[in-house]
Amino acid sequence: MNTSFDLNSLAGPARVGIGGPVGSGKTALIEKLIPAFQQRQIEIGIITNDLVTKEDAERLRKSGLIDPERVMAVEAGACPHTVIREDPTLNIEAAEQMTINFPDIELILIESGGDNLASTFSLDLVDQWMFVIDVAGGDDIPRKKGPGVLQSDLLMINKKDLAPYVGVDFDAMYSEAKNVRENRPVVAINSRSGEGVEQVVDYIVSNLLFNKAMS
Amino acid sequence: MLVLNDIIGSVNDEDIAEKLHHHGHHDRIEFIRMNVADTARSRQKVTTDKGTEYGIALSRDKRLYNGAVLLMDDQRAVVIRVNEEEWLRLSPVSTDAALELGYNAGNLHWRIRFDGPDLLVALEGPAQRYIDRLSGLIDAKRVTVIQP
Ligand SMILES: Nc1nc2c(ncn2[C@@H]2O[C@H](COP(=O)(O)OP(=O)(O)OP(=O)(O)O)[C@@H](O)[C@H]2O)c(=O)[nH]1
Ligand SMILES: [Mg+2]
Numbered sequence: 001m002n003t004s005f006d007l008n009s010l011a012g013p014a015r016v017g018i019g020g021p022v023g024s025g026k027t028a029l030i031e032k033l034i035p036a037f038q039q040r041q042i043e044i045g046i047i048t049n050d051l052v053t054k055e056d057a058e059r060l061r062k063s064g065l066i067d068p069e070r071v072m073a074v075e076a077g078a079c080p081h082t083v084i085r086e087d088p089t090l091n092i093e094a095a096e097q098m099t100i101n102f103p104d105i106e107l108i109l110i111e112s113g114g115d116n117l118a119s120t121f122s123l124d125l126v127d128q129w130m131f132v133i134d135v136a137g138g139d140d141i142p143r144k145k146g147p148g149v150l151q152s153d154l155l156m157i158n159k160k161d162l163a164p165y166v167g168v169d170f171d172a173m174y175s176e177a178k179n180v181r182e183n184r185p186v187v188a189i190n191s192r193s194g195e196g197v198e199q200v201v202d203y204i205v206s207n208l209l210f211n212k213a214m215s
Numbered sequence: 216m217l218v219l220n221d222i223i224g225s226v227n228d229e230d231i232a233e234k235l236h237h238h239g240h241h242d243r244i245e246f247i248r249m250n251v252a253d254t255a256r257s258r259q260k261v262t263t264d265k266g267t268e269y270g271i272a273l274s275r276d277k278r279l280y281n282g283a284v285l286l287m288d289d290q291r292a293v294v295i296r297v298n299e300e301e302w303l304r305l306s307p308v309s310t311d312a313a314l315e316l317g318y319n320a321g322n323l324h325w326r327i328r329f330d331g332p333d334l335l336v337a338l339e340g341p342a343q344r345y346i347d348r349l350s351g352l353i354d355a356k357r358v359t360v361i362q363p
Contacts, residue, residue: 011220011272014258085324120324123255145347147324150340207260210218210270 012099013045014208015108017084017121017129019148022114024134025158027056028191029200030109034065036194036201037107042212045070045098045105047091049080049113056111070105072098080113081120088125095125106209117146127208130200132189134159139168142177154203155181160190216260218270219285219293226282226294235284238292246296247285252339254279254297263293302328302335303342304361305349312357316349323348333361 018026030046037044046066048056050073057073060066072094076083083090095108110126112119121129131152133141136159142149149155155177163170170188177186185203189196206213224231238244245263253259257273271285281297307313316334320327325345326337336345342362352358 011257011274014272118323123252127256127258145344150344208258210216210260210272213216 013095013105013108014128014204015095015110015126016204016208017110017112017126018132019084019112019115019119019121019129019152020132020156021116021134021137024114024132024137025189025191026111026114026132027059029132029156029158029189029197030060030111031063031065032191032194032197033109033201034060034063036197040201040205040212042106042205042209043102043104044107044109045072045102047072047074047094047098047108047110049074049076049083049091049111051076051080051113070098070102076113080115081118084110084112084125085120085122088122091125106212107204115148117141117144117148120147120151128153128204130154130156132156132158135163135168135170135173136166139173139176142173142180145180149177150181153185153207154200155184155186156189156196156200157186158189158191160188160195161192216268216270217286218272220272220274222273222277222279222283222285223287224284225280226284231284231287234287235292235294238287243291245291245293247293248296248298249279250298250339251300251337254295269293301338301342303338303345304330305334305336306332306359306361307334307352308357308359312352316352316358319349319352 020026046060050056054073057071060071061068074083074090074094091110098105098108129152131148157174157177160170174186174188187196187199226232226235245265245267247261247263257275259271261271262268279295281295283295284292286293305316307316320334328335346353346360349358353360
C-alpha cells in the first residue's frame with residue numbers, strides 16, 4: 001500500500017454506509033445511485049462487503065455503470081456486522097486505499113453484507129449510515145424496532161411496487177416507521193424504477209457534500 | 216454555509232481562553248450542542264444555538280470533544296458542547312439474573328459501565344426502548360430499573 005501520501009491531513013471523501021437485511025435491495029439501490037451522482041458531477045467509489053465472495057462487487061463492476069476499479073470488495077468472512085461495527089479496520093483500509101487511488105472521489109458508499117435488523121455501522125468508519133428494508137420482508141418490521149430501523153440516519157423502505165402483491169398497506173408501514181423513528185427521515189423507494197432515489201441523493205448532498213449543496 | 220475543517224484548540228488553552236472571554240462579553244460565542252455518539256462523525260451538518268448552520272469536515276484522525284473550538288475570528292467563536300450523558304441503572308437481584316442481564320446487554324451492543332452490583336447503560340435514545348428489551352427480566356422482578 002502506498003503510504004507516502006498523507007491521508008490524515010485531508011478531510012477526504014465522505015463515507016456513507018448502506019445496511020439492511022439480505023435481499024432488501026442494497027445493491028439495486030446503489031445501481032440507481034451511481035448514475036444519479038454522475039448526473040450531479042459527483043465522483044463516487046463503492047466498497048461492497050460479502051461473506052466469502054465478491055458477488056456484489058462483480059455485479060457492479062460488470063454493470064457498465066462505473067469504472068470497475070472504483071469498486072472494491074471486502075470479504076467479511078464472519079457475521080457481516082463484525083466488519084462494519086466491532087472491527088471495521090478492513091473497510092477503513094479499503095476506503096483509504098480508494099482515496100489514494102482516486103483522489104477525485106468525493107463520496108464512498110459502503111454496502112454491508114445482508115444481515116439482521118440489529119446491524120449498525122461504527123461512526124469511526126462512516127459519517128452517516130442508511131438502512132434499507134423492503135415491503136416483502138413484512139409490514140411488521142418497523143414495529144420490531146431493530147437498531148438498524150431505529151438508529152440509522154436515514155431509513156429506506158424499498159420495493160414499494162410490490163406492496164399490493166404481498167398484502168402490505170404501504171402508507172401504514174411508512175407512517176409506522178416514521179413513528180418508531182420519532183420523525184427522523186424515512187424515504188419510500190423503488191430500486192427497480194428509481195422512484196425516491198433523488199431524495200436519497202438530496203439527503204446525502206445536503207448533509208455531507210457541503211460544497212455541492214451550495215452550488 | 217461555512218465549512219469548518221479543523222479544531223483550533225480547546226476552550227482551556229490559554230490564548231484561546233482569553234479571546235473567548237472577550238467574545239463572551241459581546242455575546243459572540245456560538246455553541247454547537249451534540250450527543251457523545253455524534254462526536255465520532257468526521258463530517259456532519261450542525262446548527263448552533265444562535266441558529267447558524269455550519270458544515271463540519273475534519274480529517275479522520277481528529278475527533279470532536281467538549282470545549283473544542285472550531286472557529287475564532289474577530290466576529291465570532293464556534294465551540295462544541297457535548298451533552299451530559301444519561302445512564303439507566305439496572306439492578307439485578309441475584310447472580311443468575313446478573314449473568315442474564317450481562318449477556319443481554321452485550322448481545323445488544325449497549326455501551327455500559329459497572330457500579331458495584333449495578334449495570335449502567337448509556338442512553339442513546341428513550342429509556343423505554345432499553346427497558347422493553349429486558350421486559351422478561353424486569354417483569355419477573357429479577358432486575359430493578361432505576362431511572363435517571
Ligand atoms: N420489484 C422490486 N424488486 C426489487 C427492488 N429492489 C430490489 N429488487 C430485487 O430484489 C432482489 C435483491 O436485490 P439486491 O439488490 O441484490 O439486494 P441486496 O440487499 O443487495 O442483497 P444482499 O447483498 O444479498 O444482502 C433482486 O432480485 C432485485 O432485483 C424493488 O424496488 N422492486
Ligand atoms: Mg447486495
